[in-house]
Amino acid sequence: MKFPERFSNLPAHAWPRLRALLDVHAPGGDVINMTIGEPKHSFPAWVTQVISDNAAGFNSYPPNEGSDALRGAIAGWIKRRYGVDVDAASQIMALNGTREGLYNAAMALCPETKNGQQPVVLTPNPFYQVYMVAAISVQAEPVYVPATRETGHLPDFAALPAEILDRTTIAYVCSPANPQGAVADETYWRRLIELAEKHDFQIFADECYSEIYRDTAPKGAIEVASAMGADPERVLIFHSLSKRSNLPGLRSGFVAGGPESIRRIQQLRNYAGAPLPLPLQAAAAAVWADEDHVIENRRLYAEKFDLADRILGNVAGYRSPEAGFFLWLPVPDGEAAALKLWQDTGVRVLPGSYLSQDVHGENPGAGYIRVALVAPKEDTQRGLETIRDCLFQ
The missing domain is CATH 3.90.1150.10 (Aspartate Aminotransferase, domain 1)
Structure with missing residues (x-):
């Protein structure tokens, strides 16, 4: 074999x-x-009570894209956090942890070729290893972009040759960065979105650490993209309750982006995904709604x-x-x-x-x-x- x-x-x-x-x-x-x-x-002590109160949901198959209540809670959080209105039904999908989404989004959205050549997936270096394996899985060329002291510990994608950028289909960015703790500011996001528009690639913004900060809440990719009037399909954001709410075992995250991107990720999920059980979705909805x-x-x-x-x-x-x-x-x-x-x-x-x-x-x-x-x-x-x-x- x-x-x-x-x-x-x-x-x-x-x-x-x-x-x-x-x-x-x-x-x-x-x-x-x-x-x-x-x-x-x-984690919040009341989470276990929410799960218990909704335990009958274990008797039902959960909706693939996430319950209306969960997606509504996520949309409400995005509005409060970033001031951006997203349609809960068409622009949000609940995830079984963001690792699933970061991987499957590449599977669903990376084309087989770009400009007649092997596509490129950009990743910061150092990086969360799912970025690399996602690139390899879609038979793209992973290009590792240094995120060092000299670059402010964020990748300088604009420094890449045009022939690489013209083949790029996806750029992964982690902000706040794992492992360095660097934060992409509004200028960084704006320049990256402009670069993505120029060379026609998507930005996968891994923002799982966005709620653990010292003084100022980090700018979000969707926040800047919306203010710029960028193509709604240009940026996908990935968030999780693991770090924000100390619930890594709940395996609850989400991806938000343009309707066509979400539709394609959902279609793949229909065949290859594992949606979160309904009692856990109920708990996640309650947690996204609470800031205390x-x-x-x-x-x-x-x-x-x-x-x-x-x-x-x-x-x-x-x-x-x-x-x-x-x-x-x-x-x-x-x-x-x-x-x-x-x-x-x-x-x-x-x-x-x-x-x-x-x-x-x-x-x-x-x-x-x-x-x-x-x-x-x-x-x-x-x-x-x-x-x-x-x-x-």
């Missing part, structure tokens, strides 16, 4: 690589896991941002994140630093190179470690002090 070659040479996923690096060694102290971005703050728990969540992260600034602020190259909940700490060698931390102290972090791709012999994540600030404040403080004492004294 012959299997597709395009998946045979995928780089190992970050987590198996991390286990292979660390787990053959004993930890050097009490384990503090600062690797995965899995929120540990409490989000404000409290942000306050808890702000305390940990301040801790990081105080503990690591004197480290050469330290950059306080604008948003999100990761630190992107510069070190001489990310793998060596992660291994030393584990063996000497029991603190577990992720080498930055595991989130990046080598391009022309360079890996933009090689000189970093990613540190997640998701643990309780006391554990976070202990972990940050241990990192400082082990790596930066």
